[in-house]
Amino acid sequence: MYKTMIVDDYDIYHNDLKALDIWGEKSGFVIVSEASSGREALSKLYAEPVDLLITDIRMPVVDGIELTKKVFEERLCKCVILMSQFSDFEYARQGIAIGAFEYLLKPVEEADLMKTLQRAHAYISERDEQLSKIDYLNHVLVRQVSDHYPTELLKLLVKNISEASGEASATAKKMLETIWSEVGFDLLKSAYVINRVLGDLMEAVDKEYSWMSKLSSPAVPEDIDFSKYAGFPEMEDAFLDIVGRITGTVSRFELGIGSSKLARMACKYVLENIDAQISLMILSKKLFISSSYLSLLFKEKTGRNLIDYITFVKMERAKILLADFSLKNYEIADKLGFSVEYFSKLFKKTFNVTPTKYRSSLETQKM
16 A cells, blocks of 8 residues: 555645545555645654655645655655645646646545546556666666776876876776776666766765865766766766866866975865955964965965965855855855955956846846
């Protein structure tokens, strides 16, 4: 039997649904839980997920659309049926767009719900069967490819990125070719190994460059899955593109410094404390050297003025913050350690556009 939850802010609809002669053996579904609000439903689902959620759309605080989004994001149920008293096409469209299985008008007719439950039963059964096959294949693949995991080459790749040696791309290419050869030129196995490698690479990058998410767009597309690619060349291109973006970001912000430990420490401090007040005096005290020596050394090793570098990093951070429309300009200025007037002036000088106009351009792009 598939477990079902009913969510509605009116008791009468709970009673009407429970009174229908369709539960149990007839449909393959049994009601195990009820809630009178989206918030209550989430609380109960976190404690005990269900297979099917039947929910009203129009509820206070957390409505049916928000509830549906959340249960799919958190994997709290497998199938959602939406209900409403109103023939509202826009609600129906939104619901189906986010993955709801069906949209029914209240009061729900027994025959209509029975037909919907029969289709939902078939859908959940097929889904469970597919997931079972995927789990089995993953288990088999783990055993088959564990001996081919390029541990040492991955370590070398991370080292190449951190040293800004320019060899990261060549190491990545060698690693991919090794994987391809080791798994016997098998696309599925190659994809599985590369997906694992990418996950481990990004974990290492996040640990080494905690600042990266504050200063650049994600290097890895959200929906990346190497098993979707038609051939190895496409996998290779996608992986090398990701490595290129990572190394490019590191080089851009760490200035390709490989030999000077002190200059590298200065960059690292600025990057990791970008939302704090930073000045030449503060930085020199943190590194236990005079401000004049630090300024000269930084200029010698990077070719850039240290104050200009701090400004560059803060302005790049500002661009990321301006993309968060919940933040006001004065809040961003304060976060970066500037007065709102000076922030606007500095941003305009750096990018030849005011923060307000830059943000407006982002809003236009979203439309």
